[in-house]
Amino acid sequence: MDLNSEIFSASARRAIDWIIHYFEHTDEYPVLSRVKPGEIKSQLPELPPTLSESFDTILDDFEKIIIPGITHWNHPRFFAYFSITGSYPGIIGEFLSSALNVNAMNWKSSPSATELEEVVLEWFRYMVQLPTTFMGIINDTASVSSLCAIAAAREATAFNIRELGLSGRPDLPQLILYVSEETHSSIERAAMVLGIGQNNVRKISTDAVFRMNTDELEQRIRVDIDNGCKPIGVVATIGTTSTTSIDPVAEIASICRKYNLWLHVDAAYGGPVSILPEKRDYFVGWELADSIVINPHKWMFTPIDCSVLFSRRPDMLKSAFSLVPEYLRTAEQDVVKNYMDYGVALGRRFRALKLWMIIRSYGTNKIQKTLREHLNYAEKFKAKVEEHDDFELMAPVPFSTVVFRLNPNHGKHSLSNDELNSVNERLMNKINATGEVFLSHTKLRGNFSIRLAIGNIKTIEADIDLAWDIILKQAKEFCS
């Protein structure tokens, strides 16, 4: 009953042509979609069609109805959140993977899916210079990779939580997880899911440049132990979401060793930069971590989703997750890797394929070159901010994200903090309303700060210059 091959061929060719045209003209679209809430919905029928519709009609509607409601993550001037990026080789990888439609749950269900995942993650491990003791697995998102890591940390306490659970156990102290106040919210969410609870996530304060205060970390651990609680792990971040700050991982690792805590490193965004020899300083100590998450779908040209969890202790992931019912037992299960044993989801897409195609199509040299360009653009943008009397930098720029705000005449206009916050929020909204750039924001110690995050494969230096021009133009009314 499937579409016939001729129609598939014609439709897929139309899709290719559309994608190419779209990629060559992405910068002609408003970055941020301009539709109002409900506008897309109102153009779609309330009920599904009874009869088959032609694929050309569907593709017409895709272009006419769906595209205007797209915020263009592919736009070279999408500078919001983290600017993630896909790429042509990754798209072909996804295309073939969706055609093969294998479930990479166990080795037998497609040996190539399992073995290619092993090989390509070995390549990736080698590229980011982690020791051979780290095993990798691909998950959908960093939220899930980190949840798996913390589940392993919880299992490593030897309270047999897998079997006995956490509730109604007088033998079980409160479990405590340590993060910094700059740690990504997905970690707090993981603690909620895992039954640790938000209140048992200790948010350690950060220093002037948003790095976790390790003195406070150790002090809190001691107080918690004295109070009969059970610290289970620490999450350190290399490239936090607000400012891309880098926690002192080596120091945190030695505290973890001292108190026998699991160290999880969130390098979801920053991780790929470890491919650059000149930036290895950022990663000192991460080889001491028990687990590390790096997302190729953020900053390594891979279409969403592809999040890699590396761990030195895959046995603990297996302890936390493995369950093999009769209908999934296979003759080979003791001599092969069955990735379903190491995470939450049984069903697993064949995500290694796109990563393999990307790494081969670019080679490590081109990947390095592009990351260096992005870092260089960020340096240039940072210099513009620093040199201007009406703007100030809000945080150091170790990676490709610049956090800044308008502060007319460097504060000599004597705007109150509330006024500055309001001015910057209005400025950002005006900039985004141009459709030429999309920036997002954060708050740093109560200060509304604008973020410009560079990461798209299509971004060139002229995009950074244009963004700055637009920012200056829109800022004028606040500086008079």
Place this chain on the structure above:
Amino acid sequence: MDLNSEIFSASARRAIDWIIHYFEHTDEYPVLSRVKPGEIKSQLPELPPTLSESFDTILDDFEKIIIPGITHWNHPRFFAYFSITGSYPGIIGEFLSSALNVNAMNWKSSPSATELEEVVLEWFRYMVQLPTTFMGIINDTASVSSLCAIAAAREATAFNIRELGLSGRPDLPQLILYVSEETHSSIERAAMVLGIGQNNVRKISTDAVFRMNTDELEQRIRVDIDNGCKPIGVVATIGTTSTTSIDPVAEIASICRKYNLWLHVDAAYGGPVSILPEKRDYFVGWELADSIVINPHKWMFTPIDCSVLFSRRPDMLKSAFSLVPEYLRTAEQDVVKNYMDYGVALGRRFRALKLWMIIRSYGTNKIQKTLREHLNYAEKFKAKVEEHDDFELMAPVPFSTVVFRLNPNHGKHSLSNDELNSVNERLMNKINATGEVFLSHTKLRGNFSIRLAIGNIKTIEADIDLAWDIILKQAKEFCS
């Protein structure tokens, strides 16, 4: 630095041609890959390439190295596990979605992604005849959808687990979850992740046709309450994995109401059949559930992954999961839906696109027609088993999966149970070794049973006949 458009165009066209040729000749491949453990790995270099490789080389290797290690889930005689199925419209949907590469985390990040998900899940809700009170969300897999549902059940206990967690709380009784001995292992895994613990998952026995015994369910609930435990929910299944049995959902629902328990219905496989008016009996009472999971990627022609979680109580999902840090706050957040608030993962692929294309391309009529064909093939295969003296049916066949075993001359050969198990395991392995069919197995009350699961869009009646011929031929040696 991306591939240039000409190379992308040529490579993607080569991929289309390959896919079409593959789909038109899938039945010429051995269903189950014949490679040995390590065979794929040994053909791949240990280190990533430094320099860019041509895309034609990569596609050559895809065909030469990767494909022999693929188990063909697209093969019309893939009858193992649940026979999931993609389709041409779904593949084009994935292709475009990977090109757009949007993160459907909140409305602003692409209004079309959010609103199309709302619309297409309204269509789907209408198709499966659930009341308008159910809200849908797309997750990757049923493992995750069910985990979310049980997290909501846990949150609904009013113990404020989100904030306080589960451990070190003398006020908190043991939380108990009820399933049947036929419930899918992903539920037990969810209980492990959520800190409920395997030992607190009560596996209620099943009747002669593998349906949960509701008397025992209620009895266990009472005993647990008397013992000071806190029952939180029951998982009922419409289409269990081993036999596709159907739990008495209406009865279970009334027990849940009586004891104020969350009812989650796992209809991951069986759910789409609710589109058929003549099969509505199977689903009586599911409208009383608090949550229901249905996977379009199993039996509705959608490439993996696409799992729909419907819930009457989305507020509880939100209570369990919502966390909005400053950098994700948007002006519209109170008037739009932000799907990131209802699940584990922050990053979300634009999965609604493929489902929309599939439903439109086929229309509900063709979807019904194909499901009816699959049900009809199963009936026919079932009749063959029933009519043969050397085979026996091991369970009723409400859906498209037939569970049977070889029992020569209906037991008059007086093989012991162990011998029968060994014979059937050898028979299955011999059948699978032909490369013509792929069957899997389960154990029912200790009896090794062979499963033939029909679900592929390409399967036709001749494939069922051929499977039966192969089974008979391979069974001969055991019947002499």
